[in-house]
Amino acid sequence: MSAAGPLLAVGTGDGTTQLWRLDGTPASILKGLSQTVKSVAFTPNGTTLAAGEPPPNTSSTPGISPIRTRGAVTSESSP
Numbered sequence: 001m002s003a004a005g006p007l008l009a010v011g012t013g014d015g016t017t018q019l020w021r022l023d024g025t026p027a028s029i030l031k032g033l034s035q036t037v038k039s040v041a042f043t044p045n046g047t048t049l050a051a052g053e054p055p056p057n058t059s060s061t062p063g064i065s066p067i068r069t070r071g072a073v074t075s076e077s078s079p
Contacts, residue, residue: 001042002042002046002049003042003044003045003046004042004045004046004047005046006021006022006023007019007020007021007022007027007046008020008021008022009040009042009049009051010040011036011037011038011039011040011051012036012037013036013037014036015031015032015033015034015035015036015037015053016029016030016031016033016037017029017030017033017037017040017049017051018030019049030049030051032051033051033052033053034053035053035054036053036054037051037052037053038052038053038054039051039052040052
């Protein structure tokens with residue numbers, strides 16, 4: 001959840017990251033990853049969001065998921 005505003009980030013199986021307002025309405029759908037989004041994190045000030053997916057062809061130790069990130073989102077947009 002973002003500290004800068006009432007937004008919740010959710011990673012999905014289709015490679016998108018969805019931003020939701022706390023009232024349950026969608027704020028934005030972010031595209032750019034090709035695999036399931038396994039990790040999302042806002043910076044402490046809540047202005048930047050990073051999303052990560054596992055590296056391709058990587059077998060990981062059970063309980064540990066290696067994450068590869070691509071870019072960051074720094075603005076909110078409506079769908």
